[in-house]
Amino acid sequence: MPPLILASTSPRRRSLLAEYGYQFEVIPADVEEIAPPHLTPGEITLWNARTKAAAVAAHHPAALVLGVDTLVAFEGEVFGKPVDLDAAFAMVSRLNGRTHEVFSGVFLIHGASARQRSFVEITRVHFRTLDPGALRSYLQRIGPLDKAGAYAAQDDRGELIDRVEGSFTNVIGLPMEALRDALLAFP
Numbered sequence: 001m002p003p004l005i006l007a008s009t010s011p012r013r014r015s016l017l018a019e020y021g022y023q024f025e026v027i028p029a030d031v032e033e034i035a036p037p038h039l040t041p042g043e044i045t046l047w048n049a050r051t052k053a054a055a056v057a058a059h060h061p062a063a064l065v066l067g068v069d070t071l072v073a074f075e076g077e078v079f080g081k082p083v084d085l086d087a088a089f090a091m092v093s094r095l096n097g098r099t100h101e102v103f104s105g106v107f108l109i110h111g112a113s114a115r116q117r118s119f120v121e122i123t124r125v126h127f128r129t130l131d132p133g134a135l136r137s138y139l140q141r142i143g144p145l146d147k148a149g150a151y152a153a154q155d156d157r158g159e160l161i162d163r164v165e166g167s168f169t170n171v172i173g174l175p176m177e178a179l180r181d182a183l184l185a186f187p
Contacts, residue, residue: 003064004017004022004024004066004183005026005027005064006026006068007052007053007055007056007067008029008067008068009026010068010146013173014026016173016176027056028056029051031051031052033069033080034048034051041101042105042120044078045070045105048105049068049106052067052069052107053107053109061110061111061112062112064110065110065111067107067108069105070170072095072100072101072102072148072149073100073102079094079095079149081146081148081150082144082145082150084145085139085144085145088139089132089139089150095127095149097128097130098127099127100125101124102125102149102170102171104121104170104173104175106174106182108183108185110186119178121170121178123164125164125171126164126165128162134159141155
């Protein structure tokens with residue numbers, strides 16, 4: 001496999017890749033993420049993942065570049081990263097006691113060979129019902145401002161998440177099971 005570059009600043013994605021034994025370099029993409037209302041959540045994540053990967057691949061054609069974007073969708077609304085704690089509280093309050101989907105778009109590109117692979121992973125997440133005080137305490141503990149949907153699956157400890165249908169690592173921000181299969185296409 002060519003050298004792997006993660007086009008992301010996400011510490012959770014770095015941790016997952018390292019935990020699964022991948023050797024990689026981190027080169028963040030300097031691009032703006034978008035969320036046009038005419039695109040579905042899956043299309044938004046794939047668009048952003050492709051944009052990130054292509055920006056980095058343009059400068060590193062010999063590497064295999066991994067771009068990823070994750071968002072939360074609930075009742076037709078897309079929840080990205082909250083801008084402040086009030087927005088984070090509003091997000092988790094809307095999701096409180098309900099079920100939502102986590103979408104991750106994953107895009108792999110090897111510039112030298114012009115080979116690409118992409119996919120979208122969807123996981124359903126069921127939240128427990130917490131009172132407003134417990135929600136605020138949770139947010140203070142996890143630091144939600146860099147997390148889609150304003151929660152942290154990797155630090156949840158069973159507080160907010162009741163159960164997950166699908167890839168748990170997808171909820172953290174990188175669906176490792178599907179990524180492993182996609183990486184096998186780049187010997």
